[in-house]
Amino acid sequence: MITDYDFGDVSVEREILEAAGAEVIALQAKSESDLFEVAPTCAAMMNQYARVGKETIARMQKCEVIARYGVGVDIVDVEAATERGILVTNVQDYCTEEVADHAISLWLTLARKLPDYDRATHKGIWKWQSGQPVYRLRGRTMGVVSYGKIGQAIGARARAFGVDVIAYDPFLPADVAASLGVELVSKADLLARSDYILMQAPMTPETRHFLSDAEFAAMKPGAILVNTGRGPTVDNAALYRALTDGHLGAAGLDDPEEEPAKRANWTPSGNPIFTLPNVLITPHAAYYSEESIRAARVTAATQVAKVLTGQPPDYTVNAAALALTNT
Numbered sequence: 001m002i003t004d005y006d007f008g009d010v011s012v013e014r015e016i017l018e019a020a021g022a023e024v025i026a027l028q029a030k031s032e033s034d035l036f037e038v039a040p041t042c043a044a045m046m047n048q049y050a051r052v053g054k055e056t057i058a059r060m061q062k063c064e065v066i067a068r069y070g071v072g073v074d075i076v077d078v079e080a081a082t083e084r085g086i087l088v089t090n091v092q093d094y095c096t097e098e099v100a101d102h103a104i105s106l107w108l109t110l111a112r113k114l115p116d117y118d119r120a121t122h123k124g125i126w127k128w129q130s131g132q133p134v135y136r137l138r139g140r141t142m143g144v145v146s147y148g149k150i151g152q153a154i155g156a157r158a159r160a161f162g163v164d165v166i167a168y169d170p171f172l173p174a175d176v177a178a179s180l181g182v183e184l185v186s187k188a189d190l191l192a193r194s195d196y197i198l199m200q201a202p203m204t205p206e207t208r209h210f211l212s213d214a215e216f217a218a219m220k221p222g223a224i225l226v227n228t229g230r231g232p233t234v235d236n237a238a239l240y241r242a243l244t245d246g247h248l249g250a251a252g253l254d255d256p257e258e259e260p261a262k263r264a265n266w267t268p269s270g271n272p273i274f275t276l277p278n279v280l281i282t283p284h285a286a287y288y289s290e291e292s293i294r295a296a297r298v299t300a301a302t303q304v305a306k307v308l309t310g311q312p313p314d315y316t317v318n319a320a321a322l323a324l325t326n327t
Contacts, residue, residue, distance in 0.1 A: 001025050001027070001035075001038050001042040001044065001045045001046070002024065002025070002026040002027065002045075002046045002047075003027055003029045003034075003035060003045060003046065003047040003048070003050035003052065004027060004028050004029050004030070004047065004048050004049055004050040005026060005028075005048050005069075006048065006049075006261070007293065007297065010024060010026045012294065012297045012298060012301065013026075013046070013297060013300075013301040016298065016301040016302060016305050017301055017304060017305055017308075019305070020304075020305035020308055020309050021308070021309070022043065022044070022304070022305070022308055025038070025042075027050075029050040030050070030262075030263070030264035031050075031264060032050070032051050032052070032053050032055060032056055033055075034050070035050065035052065035056045036055070036056065036059055039056050039057075039059035039060050039063070040059050040060065040061045040062070041061070041062060042060070042062065042063055043062050043063060043064055043308060044063060044064060044065045044066070044067065044304045044307065044308060045060075045063060045065075045066045045067070046066075046067045046068075046069065046300055046301070046304060047066070047067075047068060047069065047075065047076065048069045048070070049075070049259075049261045049262045050075070050262075051075045051076075051262070052066055052075065052076045052077065052081075053076075053077045053080070054077045054080040057077055057080040057081055057084055057086065058080070058084075060084060060086065063084075063086050064086065064087065064307050064308065065086065065087045065088070065089060065303065065304055065307040065308070065313070066081055066086055066087070066088050066089070067088075067089045067090075067300045067301075067303045067304045068088070068089065068090045068091065068300070068317075069091060069296050069297065069300045070090065070091055070287070070296060071090055071091060071092055071094075071095075071202075072090070072202055072203060072230065073088060073090050073317050074202070074203040074204070074230070075262070076088055076317075078317055078318050081318065082318045082321045082322055082325060083325075085322065085325070085326075087307060087313070087316060087318065087319065087322060088316070088317040088318045089300075089303040089304075089307075089313050089314075089315050089316055089317060090315050090317055091295070091296045091299045091300050091303075091315065092315045093149070094287075094292050094295040094296050094299060095286075095287035095288075095289075095292040095295075095296070096149050096150050096153050097153065098286060098287050098288060098289045098292050099150045099153075099200075099228050099286045099287055100150055100153035100154045100156075100157055101157075102228055102254065102282070102285070102286035102287075103150075103154050103198050103200070103226055103228040103286065104154065104157045104158065106226045106228070106252030106254075106280055106282070107142075107158075107196055107198065107224065107226050107252065108161075109252070109280060110224050110226070110249075110250040110251075110252050110278075110280060111134070111135075111137060111196070111224060112131075112134060113131030113132075113134050114131075115277065115278075115280065116130055116131040116277075117130055117131045119277070135195075137161045137162060137163055138161065138162030138163065139162060139163070139164070140163050140164070140195040140196070141163065141164045141165075141166060141193050141194050141195050141196070142155075142158050142163045142164070142165050142166070142194060142195070142196045142197075142198060143165075143166050143167065143168065143185070143190040143191070143193065143194030143196070143197045143198070144158075144165060144166070144167045144168075144182075144197075144198050144200065145167075145168050145169070145190070145197065145198070145199045145200060145201050145210070145229075146168075146169055146199070146200040146201045146202065146229065147167040147168075147169040147172050147177070147180075147182060147184075147200075148169070148172075148200070150200050150228075151167065151169070151198075151200045152180060152182075154198055154200065155167070155180070155182055158198075163195075163196070165182055165183075166182065166183045166184075166185050166189075166190060166193060166194065167182045167183070167184055167185070167190075168184070168185060168186065168187050168189075168190045169184065172184060187215075188218065191215055191218040191219050192218060192219075192220070193220075194219070194220065194223060195220060195222075195223060195224070196223065196224045196225075196226070197211075197219065197223060197224070197225050197226070198226045198227075198228070199211070199225070199226065199227040199228070199229045199233060199234065200228060200229045201229040201230065201233045202229065202230060203229075203230035203232060203233060207230070207233045208232050208233065209232070209233070209234070209235040209238075210233045210234070211225070211233065211234045211235060211238070211239070212235035212238040213235070213238040213241065213242075215238075216238055216239065216241075216242035216247060216248060217242075217247070219242075219247070219248065221246075221247055222248070222249040223248055223249060224248070224249050224250050224251070224252075225239070225248060225250075225251045225252070226251070226252040226253075227251075227252070227253050227254060227255075228254045228286040230255070230259075231253065231254075231255035231256050231257045231258070231259045231284075232257050232259070234253070234257060235257065236256055236257040236258075236271055236273050239251060239273060240272050240273050240276070243273070243276055243278060243279065244276070249278065250278040250279065250280075251273075251278070251279050251280070252279070252280040252281075252282075253273075253279065253280070253281045253282070254281075254282050254284055254285065254286040255282075255283075255284040256271050256273065256274075256281060257271070258270065258271060259284070260283070261283075261284055299314070299315070302314070303315060
């Protein structure tokens, strides 16, 4: 069962899964209740944006694996799946280059005031002052929140522009940070020192509204924020206040807090950040390239095919917990 997809079709998945003897049924679920009817009979479930929560998992009678299209599994109740003996898999290492490129693109676009210049020239204003002030990048400080593979790729790219890179990541060992040549700092230190803050944090209960009013107030005046991690890690109402009162310079978001792809009916009218000229928003597209989309689809389907044919999958989220449960 494929809960939802925005690829146009599921031909890639069908080819892999039908070869493994599975029948593929594709839905376009926009709420968890859309899955209740199919949950009892499915042997496997794959999800892109639809939440597979406790209520769905409680109805599963035959399911062996829940496979997420992507790295994050915050929309799967992994604990409930583990309790039911269901394996959860994800897709790893498929879009590192794309997300890092996207983050740097948003940063450079905002730092060099390209939207301001573009709007001015389209109105017939041919003055370098239309983007003023623009500051030199070299010698300034970029703070990266979460310094995993994507954070590291962002840092490597940023250094080419001469910025100093610092990072906040409580899970990164100090010796690893030293080998990467990055200074690990506290959250407070990162907020106070950074001219640019690039968020790559995963979505957990601890990271929800990781940046809110207090954090924005602690940032440098004119700082630029880029979030290519999960939308809800940034409090959009607080961000709007920080941008409109002039404390923050600009923001680039790959997903707003409400995460539109996970909603049945959405318009930008419900979020005032869409009215601001100093905010760039992309439709959760940082991970996208033709190559990465295909890799995600092939990998997710392959995990399901392996489980259903008795083979160990490549990327598991709860395999260790299941092993403990079974001992």
